[in-house]
Amino acid sequence: TKEDLKKKLDKIDGKGYKAYKDLEGEYEFEKFILYIDHVQGDPFAPPSRIRVKVPQNIADFEFSMYNNPSRQVALEDFLxxxxxxVIKRLPSLKGTGHSGDIYIDKGGQQIIKRSAMVVNKxxxxxxxxxxxxxxxxxINGSGAQRIFLEFLPQIVEKSLLKKSLNVQDIWLWVETVEDQDYLRSQLKERGLVAFVAxxxxxxxxxxxxDRPLKGGNVVPFxxxxxxxxxxxxxxxxxITGMGIPEGVTLIVGGGYHGKSTLLQAIQKGVYNHIPGDGREFVITVADAVKIRAEDGRRIEKVDISPFINNLPNNVDTTRFTTENASGSTSQAANIIEAIEIGTSLLLLDEDTSATNFMIRDARMQKLIAKKEEPITPFIDRVKQLYKDNGISTILVMGGSGDYFDxxxxxxxxxxxxPYDVTxxxxxxxKEFKTNREVEGNNEPIVIKPRIPLKKGLEVKGKKIKSKDEDTIKFGYQEIELDYVEQLVDKSQTNAIGEIIRYIASKYVDEKSSIKEIxxxxxxxxxxxxxDVVxxxxxxxxxxxxxxxxQEVAAALNRLRSFTVK
Ligand code: ADP
Ligand code: MG
Structure with a gap:
């Protein structure tokens, strides 16, 4: 019980930090059970991990606040x-290293399922x-007593019991998230890939x-x-707003008129946003993938031949492998990998695309014959991707009118x-023909799923850990995710690290494809x-x-040791 914890704390007060280890265990309080799962070794080590479990008959949230997955994620996020x-307003007990810190992993502007909170019956x-x-x-025993015996009960009292919370705010969270999920689920039926309210x-x-721009100059959509x-x-x-239909959509306009801003909102529209964010009802099909050039990335046996052929030195582009991709080969690989894992919408911005991957105009076609140019530009595949693969594209392109066709x-x-200038x-x-030849062929793009091998997923050296939002340490290697733009939260990066470890120990059987795994x-x-991962x-x-x-696959694809059959 709580008294046992107090006794232990009295006993270890003033001793060396290691004596804190004695605290690991379970303690019953009046309104909750405290689990001290892991105690750090010293004040500079990653902080100790605890859980506070309040029985639902005490917390007292109505079942209707969490009776479907949308509502459950919303209530968990709200709590x-x-x-x-509440933590923010507690007095500081800051000491050596991270000692005295109390932390919960709150999300940013997105509402995502996270491990920080679990609500159930x-x-x-x-x-x-x-x-x-x-x-x-x-050991600062009196500080620890304040945290465990004073602050934790306060946190529970003020933030985990329905009676202390603003029920209207809870419903706002729950209903907004439910509406967002509902809207996303309706897009396909309505022939849309995105909606901007x-x-x-x-x-x-x-x-x-990632917070909304404020001030008098902000133009609402x-x-x-x-x-x-x-x-x-x-x-x-x-609710009313702009529906972006399936197919090929161009966003055009002068520089600095808001093209990229629109596309960026759309690419984040795969996530739900908190009330007040401004993008609550910018909703995109859940499997949309931002595609960009990413020179320098590794590529492991990807069939980029729909876009790239006849490279110098007869390099095989049906199983293209490189430690150092170029702008165009990386962009091609990003598309093929997105198709491999499954997507119904590609998002591209001229600002972050390789020019030679996007366009090849009539004059260049005259000067450089097709057989001298390995690249089949995206313009000659984009319609086919929709027709044969059912994959739509939204493309920001202010620099070339060739895409009008x-x-x-x-x-x-x-x-x-926005204005509809279709x-x-x-x-x-019609009036100004581009006179360019359509390149490539009419063969549908068929991707053979790749099968990961065990050896590429062995962790040499210590362990898998995220270093920051864009980097996972994988033993001695680092997975660079800077250009995986739809990764929005450091804890997602953490989870991806865990998932890769989980996959390697459980599901890599050298028969299943990445997607099946x-x-x-x-x-x-x-x-x-x-938690299972x-x-x-x-x-x-x-x-x-x-x-x-999509993001887990992106991490695997960027792991330098990753190998497939
Ligand atoms: P483009 O891609 O067309 O060159 P951007 O989308 O990069 O333009 O936008 C240019 C600038 O305008 C950015 O600083 C952006 O924050 C700002 N901006 C975009 N949309 C709005 C808006 N609706 N209201 C006010 N400022 C905006
Ligand atoms: Mg731009």
């Missing part, structure tokens, strides 16, 4: 943020990290902040009449407002929860947030 707010459980307090390397705020505070559609949402009711929707951004663009395409992992996650399953699992299989 995590509530805990965070039986209990509410918060997973916290605590830097056990120290003076130098000695009227009134949405797309621009962000800065290049390093306003859909053009011809693309405006309505949805009936289960909670919010009617292949687009079925053209949106112009002007002063941050008819105008078609007319221009990932499907098994996600089935486990849906059945047993996100953690090496500490059953205890505090670490700070994990769910990523899509």
């Amino acid at each position: 995590t943020r509530s805990v965070f707010e 039986d209990y509410v459980e918060a997973r916290l990290s605590i830097g056990l307090p120290a003076f130098g390397r000695r 009227d009134g949405a705020i797309l621009p962000r505070e800065s290049g390093i902040s 306003e859909s053009p009449d011809s693309l405006r559609i309505k949805f009936q949402l289960p909670n919010r009711g009617e 292949v687009a079925n929707c053209v949106i112009k951004m002007h002063n941050y407002r 008819q105008e663009a078609k007319k221009i395409a 990932l499907k098994k992992v996600y089935k486990d996650i849906y059945e047993k929860g996100l 953690s090496s500490f399953y059953g205890k505090h699992p670490g700070n994990l947030a769910l990523s899509r299989l």
Whole structure:
């Protein structure tokens, strides 16, 4: 019980930090059970991990607040943020190293399934990290007593019991997330790949902040009449906005008129956003993949031949391997890998694409004959991708009108407002022929799924750990994820590291493809929860947030030791 914990703390006060290890175990409090799962070795080590479990009859959340997956994620997210707010207002007990810190893994602007909070019919459980307090390397017993016996009960009292929370805010969270998931589930039926609500705020505070831009100069989104559609949402009711149809959509317009901002909002639209973000109702099909050039990345036996052929030295492009891809080969590989794992929408921006991958105009075709040019540009595949593979594309292209011929929707951004210029663009395409030859062939793009081998996933050296949002340490190697733009949370990166370890120990049988393996992992996650991929399953699992299989595959594809059959 709580008294046992107090006795232990009295006993170890002033001793060397290692004596804290005695605390590991379970303690019953009046309203919750405290689990001290892991105690750090010294004040500079990663903080200790604890869980606080409140029985649902005490927490008292109505079942309807979490009775479907959308609502459950929303309530869990809401409670995590509530805990965070309470922690923020606690007095500081900061000592040596990280000692005195109390932490919960709250998300950013997105609402994603994370391991920090679990709500179910039986209990509410918060997973916290605590830097056990120290003076130098000695135990600060009275500090620890304050944290465990005073602060934790306060955190529970103020943020994990329904009676202390603003129930209206809870419902706002729950209903907004449910509406977002509902809208996303309706896109396909309506023949759409994305939706941008009227009134949405797309621009962000800065290049390093995901929060909404504020101030009088922000232009809220306003859909053009011809693309405006309505949805009936289960909670919010009617909503209007711009529907982007399946097929090939171009976003055009002058520099600095908001093209990339629109595309970036769309690429994040695979996630739900918190109320007040501005992008709550910018909703994109869940499997959309941002494609960009990424020179320097590794490629492992990818069939990039639909885009690239006849490289110098007779390099085989049906099983293309390189330690150092070029702009165009990396962009081709990114597309093929997206198709391999499954996608219905590609998102490309001229700002981050290889020019020679995107266009090859009539004059260049005259000067450099097709047989001297390995690249079949994207313009000659984009329609086919839709026709044969059912994969739509949204493309930002302010620099070349050649794409007018292949687009079925053209949106112009002007002063941050969209205009439907499809008819105008078609007319221009008729009047001014590009005179370019269509390249490539009409063979459908068929991707043979690759089968991972065990040897490429062995961890040499220590372990798998995320270093920051964009890097996973994989033993002695590092997986660079800087250009995997739809990775939005450091805890997703953590989870990907864990998933790779989980896959390697469980599912790499040298018969299953990457996609088949990932499907098994996600089935486990849906059945047993996100914790299942953690090496500490059953205890505090670490700070994990769910990523899509697209991002896990992206990490595998960038692992330098990764090998396939
Ligand atoms: P483009 O890709 O067309 O060159 P960007 O999308 O990069 O333009 O936008 C240029 C600048 O305008 C950015 O700093 C962006 O934050 C800002 N911006 C974009 N949309 C809006 C908007 N709706 N209201 C105010 N500023 C915006
Ligand atoms: Mg741009």
